[in-house]
Amino acid sequence: MSKAREVLLNPIFNDNPIALQILGICSALAVTTNLYPTLLMCLALTSVLCLSNLFVSIIRNHIPTNVRMIVQITLIASLVVLVDEVLKAYDYETSKTIGVFVALIVTNCIVMGRAEAYAMQNGPWLSFLDGLGNGLGYSLILIIVATIRELFGSGTLFGYEILILTQNGGWYLGNNYMVLSSSSFILIGLFIWFLRSWKVEQIEEPEFQVARNNLETKEAGTRV
Amino acid sequence: MNKNDTLLKTLFVGITLCLVCSIIISLTAVGLRDQQKLLKQKDQQSKILSSAGLLTDQKNIEELFMAIEERVINLDTGEYADSLDPKSFDGKKFESEDYSKDPLTSVQLSSDTDISSLKRRENFIKIYLYKENNNIKAVILPVRGLGLWGTLYGYLAIEPDLNTIIGLEYFSHKETPGLGAEVDNPRWKSKWRGKKIRSSSGEFKIEVIKGLVNLESPERRYQVDGLSGATITSRGVSNMLTFWLGELGYAKFLNKLKVEIENEEALNV
Numbered sequence: 352m353s354k355a356r357e358v359l360l361n362p363i364f365n366d367n368p369i370a371l372q373i374l375g376i377c378s379a380l381a382v383t384t385n386l387y388p389t390l391l392m393c394l395a396l397t398s399v400l401c402l403s404n405l406f407v408s409i410i411r412n413h414i415p416t417n418v419r420m421i422v423q424i425t426l427i428a429s430l431v432v433l434v435d436e437v438l439k440a441y442d443y444e445t446s447k448t449i450g451v452f453v454a455l456i457v458t459n460c461i462v463m464g465r466a467e468a469y470a471m472q473n474g475p476w477l478s479f480l481d482g483l484g485n486g487l488g489y490s491l492i493l494i495i496v497a498t499i500r501e502l503f504g505s506g507t508l509f510g511y512e513i514l515i516l517t518q519n520g521g522w523y524l525g526n527n528y529m530v531l532s533s534s535s536f537i538l539i540g541l542f543i544w545f546l547r548s549w550k551v552e553q554i555e556e557p558e559f560q561v562a563r564n565n566l567e568t569k570e571a572g573t574r575v
Numbered sequence: 576m577n578k579n580d581t582l583l584k585t586l587f588v589g590i591t592l593c594l595v596c597s598i599i600i601s602l603t604a605v606g607l608r609d610q611q612k613l614l615k616q617k618d619q620q621s622k623i624l625s626s627a628g629l630l631t632d633q634k635n636i637e638e639l640f641m642a643i644e645e646r647v648i649n650l651d652t653g654e655y656a657d658s659l660d661p662k663s664f665d666g667k668k669f670e671s672e673d674y675s676k677d678p679l680t681s682v683q684l685s686s687d688t689d690i691s692s693l694k695r696r697e698n699f700i701k702i703y704l705y706k707e708n709n710n711i712k713a714v715i716l717p718v719r720g721l722g723l724w725g726t727l728y729g730y731l732a733i734e735p736d737l738n739t740i741i742g743l744e745y746f747s748h749k750e751t752p753g754l755g756a757e758v759d760n761p762r763w764k765s766k767w768r769g770k771k772i773r774s775s776s777g778e779f780k781i782e783v784i785k786g787l788v789n790l791e792s793p794e795r796r797y798q799v800d801g802l803s804g805a806t807i808t809s810r811g812v813s814n815m816l817t818f819w820l821g822e823l824g825y826a827k828f829l830n831k832l833k834v835e836i837e838n839e840e841a842l843n844v
Contacts, residue, residue, distance in 0.1 A: 415585040429596035433603050440607040443614035
């Protein structure tokens with residue numbers, strides 16, 4: 352596999368920012384009730400990630416080490432404002448619901464993490480691809496979570512009725528839990544489980560062993 | 576020391592970066608302003624339609640909005656202020672926000688009357704009438720007031736009896752998502768339909784109560800379920816209706832309109 356391909360495709364399954372690096376969970380919980388805003392959010396994050404990686408990489412040789420994080424954040428924040436403005440100009444209704452999460456891309460760990468970990472050391476083209484790859488990895492999980500949540504929570508996909516809800520005279524009783532944010536924790540957890548059963552090398556080494564509950568040592572302890 | 580880490584270079588990089596970023600952002604903001612304004616206006620129109628239950632087709636908002644008549648009224652006298660053209664009567668954020676700040680076109684509210692923390696109230700405001708065959712079918716009144724984090728802006732639509740609510744729709748607020756922001760929840764909004772503002776003796780009654788409305792209570796016609804976890808927002812909604820439907824709000828206008836509607840009905844009979 353060529354280097355560029357590897358940089359682009361690795362973050363999708365092998366080094367997924369959400370499933371393996373466990374970054375950027377916050378927005379994954381918040382915007383995934385419906386597919387449409389989720390897609391817009393993915394688009395917003397991916398474009399910010401690509402561009403921030405690109406620009407950080409372009410000026411990486413001139414960034415003073417003392418203020419490198421400030422420089423990165425300034426770039427990221429500017430890009431986020433741009434994306435937010437564009438979103439407001441083209442889809443006002445959705446920007447009202449996800450606007451606050453778009454603004455929070457500034458604090459999304461993936462963007463800062465990739466700028467610091469990759470773009471500061473690599474050339475513009477590879478950094479751009481790394482941003483795109485990580486954006487796609489993020490998008491993949493969000494889209495899966497949003498599909499499940501919208502389908503089972505409100506019986507729709509992109510707002511079109513698939514499972515007709517009982518309150519609309521159908522047979523499907525909507526799962527209210529899927530509408531709540533905490534359900535994404537469970538869905539993301541399940542996704543990580545599937546991914547790690549498929550790609551066993553992602554399983555982390557346990558950091559410690561839980562001690563066996565041994566009655567004898569306990570008694571010995573109390574005697575002392 | 577690395578050549579990048581000198582004081583001069585640090586300052587240079589920082590200042591250049593800030594300049595470039597701010598120029599780009601300003602250019603985009605200015606360039607997209609008109610487009611954003613257009614969409615915002617469309618959104619506002621859709622909320623006006625939706626408060627009166629007229630939003631039947633998301634795509635043709637402009638066409639549907641043609642059926643709505645815009646009128647400017649004088650809140651002090653309760654009469655139409657036809658000298659002001661409703662089309663050009665337009666504030667920045669809220670329809671008459673600019674008017675409410677200018678001392679010439681607004682009044683200062685005393686602390687005991689200002690239950691919605693508006694500080695000043697404009698003298699002129701734009702309202703909307705929906706007519707079918709020249710008969711008023713819905714009156715849509717802009718309302719605003721403080722919630723928990725900021726001012727909620729919305730539209731209250733009432734039926735021609737001027738006492739039955741058709742709907743309450745907010746188009747801008749800063750309430751907490753999941754708690755106060757549930758004012759946008761269709762299920763909660765649907766609870767407003769058919770509620771009465773005043774009792775038959777004319778006493779002001781409508782309010783958002785804490786908890787659920789007791790379906791057996793005689794007061795249920797005037798009460799709306801509170802939003803759980805959003806006591807202050809719920810109170811804000813109650814206060815804003817009390818203010819805007821009271822003497823300093825639309826009461827004078829509504830009294831005059833009532834006479835007008837009754838006269839017309841008498842003519843038709």
